[in-house]
Amino acid sequence: MYIAAICLEWxxxxxxxxxxxxxxxxLNVSLAQGNSFFLKKLGARFCRSIYKICGNYHKS
Incomplete structure (x- = not known):
């Protein structure tokens, strides 16, 4: 009984x-349609910084 209650809660x-x-x-889809250019620029910058961090991490 107790386990069943936990499963239901989960x-x-x-x-x-x-x-x-x-x-x-x-919400993200509607934002993307509104600001796709801005989001693409932001996304590219974000990807580059992640790539840099990962690159530095792999080098060390």
């Missing part, structure tokens, strides 16, 4: 998280 948590993620994704 299922509810996961379902809630999935809903939140879906909401965020739809």
């Amino acid at each position: 299922q509810n948590q996961i379902r809630f998280s999935a809903l939140l993620i879906l909401k965020k994704q739809t």
Whole structure:
């Protein structure tokens, strides 16, 4: 009985998280359509900085 209750609680948590993620994704999609140029520039800069960090990490 107790384990079943825990499983149910987990299922509810996961379902809630999935809903939140879906909401965020739809928000991100509308943002991307509005500011795609800005987001692409920001994304490229972000990728480059991640790449630099990873490159430096691999060198050391």
